[in-house]
Amino acid sequence: MNEIRIERSTALKQKPDPSTLEFGKVYTDHMFLLDYSSEQGWHDPRIVPYGPLTLDPAAMVFHYGQAVFEGLKAFRTKDNRILMFRPDKNAERLNVSNERLSIPQLDESAVIEYIKALVSVDRDWVPTLEGTSLYIRPFIFATEPCLGVRAAKQYVFAVIMSPVGAYYKEGIHPVKINVESQYVRAVRGGTGFAKTAGNYASGIKAQEEAKHDGYAQVLWLDGKEHKYIEEVGSMNIFFKIGGEIVTPALNGSILAGVTRNSVIRLLNDWGLPVTEKTISIEEIHQASAEGKLEEAFGTGTAAVISPVGQLHWQEHTMTINGGETGEIARKLYETITGIQNGTLPDSYGWNVVVAE
Structure with missing residues (x-):
């Protein structure tokens, strides 16, 4: 696994009140990015300030839908440890999706390390209130500018994160x-x-x-x-x-x-x-x-x-x-x-x- 380059944000956001968290509305200070090209393979792992992505209008994801994603969570325990639940299964399933969409395979152990590194950088975003968690969204999309119908030769693997509230605000209900x-x-x-x-x-x-x-x-x-x-x-x-x-x-x-x-x-x-x-x-x-x-x-x-x-x-x-x-x-x-x-x-x- 290549060393992860880290560029820390100089404009940290104010964290939301954990009692008012909704699903997928607020995002942490940083995101993870990894590039792919047919010449270099997966390369340049980096953690950078969260922000917009720039894509060519002909990026193949817009036209032919080569995009896959995963969803998992990190939790803060009462003794202040941070745990992720079964990330190996998400990394494994990500490659199943990649195979079906003709997207290059990723090293599953590296995927887990990338996510761990991002969670570690933004660890203060893992909420403490009971029932809350940090939702983690890894995703891959085709970036090559081309209107030919085929598998792309360029991709980005990204990870963004969002603190989320308890799914059941008043307890589990049918x-x-x-x-x-x-x-x-x-x-x-x-x-x-x-x-x-x-x-x-x-x-x-x-x-x-x-x-x-x-x-x-x-x-x-x-x-x-x-x-x-x-x-x-x-x-x-x-x-x-x-x-x-x-x-x-x-x-x-x-x-x-x-x-x-x-x-x-x-x-x-x-x-x-x-x-x-x-x-x-x-x-x-x-x-x-x-x-x-x-x-x-x-x-x-x-x-x-x-x-x-x-x-x-x-x-x-x-x-x-x-x-x-x-x-x-x-x-x-x-x-x-x-x-x-x-x-x-x-x-x-x-x-x-x-x-x-």
Whole structure:
């Protein structure tokens, strides 16, 4: 790994009140940049003051969408350590996305060191209030100016960071979700398993319509038969049906969530094995009608665990666990957040210490 060049900001920003933090509205003093060219490979790692990026109007990211990203968090513990939760999984998944988008691979261990260095420089931005964290957004985009349809020969890998508040301001609570019956997010053979910008752009319209109708999220069905459950907005989804915990199997159109992986590991260790399989929306509706749909919850970096209190599918409304947070969802939320913030022991070695 090349030595990281550090240019410190001479105009440090005033840090926001941690009790008023929103998601992705305020950014730290610095950012990380790394360039790629076909001649030099990845080169010139540097931490510089946060600021605008200058791109040629013909930069290929604008025209052909070669852009991938990740999302992870850093936490401040009560004894003032700074921890990152499972950054190795994010670095690994970043390269999965790179492969699908024909973007050059990155050294995963170097990616972790780059992020650690940036968090260390801006460590004062990791908030102290319970439930808050520093959200970390690594991303890669094509910068070569060319209108030919092909993979670019120049890229930038960047990392920016934003202090964020507790996802649940008043404690964990269930959400209402609309099962999408018109739009399609992804198909097998496409980019559904990659964390690429276009996947999220294609989901915005359905999300807007769902919010207009009073729903917090969209539950996507498969793009071919439009009957099999895939994922919820930016989260994976789990169900407890007749005592069995099930989640859609990774099939090439579903993102392999880091929180999803953590949840499966925990549940297995608690003697609550998870079955990964194809699940139809008809099965969920039938289970609800028979009183067997006991819990449902989404998993993702932002919310960690998001209990589902109601599912709306066509003319059917399914209320789950009386619209209350289930026992398993609550235990998972408390366990994962406890590991992340250092109040519970990390017996899995998931945390990476940035500073002590």
